[in-house]
Amino acid sequence: MTQSGKSPEGQVADAVKDNWVDRLAPAASRPYLRLSRADRPIGTWLLYIPCIWGVLLAALHDGNLQLWDFWLITASGAGAWLMRGAGCTWNDITDRHFDAQVARTRSRPIPSGQVTVRGAVLWIAAQALIAFGILLTFGPITVMIGVASLGFVAIYPFAKRFTWWPQVFLGLAFNWGALLGWVAHTGKLEWPAVALYLSGIAWTLFYDTIYAHQDTKDDALIGVKSTARLFGDNSPSWLWLFLGLAVGLMGLAVWAANTSHQLALWAALMGPLSFGLHMIWQLRRLNINHSGTLLILFRSNRETGLLPVLFFAIAVML
Incomplete structure (x- = not known):
């Protein structure tokens, strides 16, 4: 924050206050880092966490955690940061006219005039090329799996124009790392x-419906669709459904991945249990009419996703 108490020049409305971009990044880089949401790291976590799930569950499946897996987890983090940045840049290019009409998003770099569309396109290319270089170290099958995700990344910004369920497309893109991590470890895709x-995907429907409730009034005015607008006051009931699906499917994945070591199995099953309990905690605090609460709950999904990481890691070590 500046001495006058005002926000730093160019700061995006929903950015974390006193974030590292506003405090430490060179001034010329700030608009591009804001375009990549580097000042709002929760999206990177939500893209990265399924990658860790995939690697650890695959290691639990074959009982063979290797040094290679530590590279996969580390490199996936770098790749998630880059591809989340590229995806957000693409999203902001396609949504620039919508963003200019929404209070929460009109301060973003493109609608606010900090970055041109041409500059944004070049920024996408730079991030995507570096990410592709990292992906090449994962092996040819994983490269093919990774490239296949680009279709969902490309479609997602347009989904809100033609479906009430754009969060499904976000889930398809954001959770691809679960497949990628598994294949990178095992060399094959298994059920x-x-x-x-x-x-x-069910988890994404849960947290992004909460997030989308911040914009329902503006979205209605400009004709943008979302599950938040579709469900309205019935959202809590739908969120309970998504919670149940997310926990049940994760439990099924754990059960199928571990077929021999009973202690490891029960440790791993604590992952979906704690995952569900954290989502219940969110629902008990949900107020769909309070933007501040919605943003806090959305950001808390980093911890939601990291709880299974903790228990999967413990199970692999047993």
Whole structure:
């Protein structure tokens, strides 16, 4: 924050206050880092966490955690940061006219004039190329799986124009790492990974419906669709359904992945249990008419997703 108490120049409305971009990044880089949501790290976590799930559950499946897996987890973090940045940049290019009409988003770099569309396109290319270089280290099958996710990334910004369920497309894109992590470890796609992927999609429907309730009034005015607008006051009932699907599918994935070591199995099953309990905690505090609460709950999903990471890691070590 500045001495006058005003927000730093160019700060995006829903950015974390006193974030590292506003405090430490060179001034010329700030608009591009804001375009990549580097000042709002929760999205990177939500993209990254399913990658860790996939690697750890695959290691639990074959009982073979290797140094290679630590590289997969580390590199997936870097790739998630880059691809989340590229995806957000693409989203902001396609949504620039909508964003200019919504109070929460009109301060973003493109509608506020900090970055041109041409500059944003070049920024996408730079991030995507570096991410592709990282992906090449994962092996040819994983590269093909990774490239296949680009279709969902490309479609997602347009989904809100033609369906009330754009959160499904976000889930398809954001949880691809569950498949990627599994294949990178095992060299093949197996159905426990698919169950884990579907669990992540249900989780995305849960947290992004909460997030979308911040914009329902503006979205209605400009004609943008979302599950938040579709469900309205019935959202809590739908969120309970998504919670049940997310927990049940993750439990199924764990059960299928571990067939021999009973202690490891029960430790791993604490993952979906704690995952569900944290979502219940969110629902007990949900107020769909209070934007501040909605944003806090949305951001808390980092902890929601990291709880299974903790228990999967313990199970692998047993």
